[in-house]
Amino acid sequence: MTTSISVADARRADAHTIQDVGIPSLVLMERAALGATNRLLTGDYDLTNVLIFAGTGNNGGDGIAIARLLHVRGVKVTVMLTGDRSKASTETTQQLKIIDYYKIPVIPADINLGDYTTIVDAIFGVGLDRPVEGKFATWINAINGSNAKVFSVDVPSGLNADTGEPQGATVKANATSSFAYSKKCFDTASGKQYTGTLFVEDIGVYLE
């Protein structure tokens, strides 16, 4: 699918698939996580010690599902959560419950990232709705300053998915696995500076 779509289109396609077609949101999340995990497993990533930097929205939920999919394949993973579990979306709460079963460590977000060989950026996706400031900016700057290779989930965190403009601190990814369709930001010169290699995963979401 070469079409690039807007955030509004992505949300419409998502809602249409869940409400009209009847595919549950967690199924979409699982397919997204499977697609991204496959890129990590088949790409040039040192998976010795993987960090999933997860937000509390569904972008974070994707990342937490990726953590589990890597864990069951014997990969050492740690999840850093940017907010309180109580603030997590319904789907992300469910993904946290699942990784608790596997005893995958979930620790508060931190800037000490020196031990990690690959960092999965699952802080914000298409839900970024204001400039990145404060502790989020500190974390994103730490991710960009680390020696780890960075892999972004759906959209590099901090990048406006429509305009391709960084909204303050923005993750510079080695590669990005985006879901359903390419987003408008990936067509812009600015967006390309943050995205790295772009993969678009078919997750069963189609514009009507």
Ligand SMILES: NC(=O)C1=CN([C@@H]2O[C@H](COP(=O)(O)OP(=O)(O)OC[C@H]3O[C@@H](n4cnc5c(N)ncnc54)[C@H](O)[C@@H]3O)[C@@H](O)[C@H]2O)[C@H](O)CC1
């Ligand atoms: N069909 C699909 O495309 C699928 C997409 N999935 C994933 O879901 C995210 C979108 O999830 P959503 O919960 O709507 O938003 P985010 O997780 O991107 O982030 C929202 C979260 O963050 C807060 N926030 C926004 N801007 C800021 C800021 N500058 N500072 C601090 N906090 C901020 C906001 O309030 C929310 O709480 C999509 O990208 C995909 O990764 C599905 O999982 C699979 C199907």
Ligand SMILES: [K+]
């Ligand atoms: K992201």
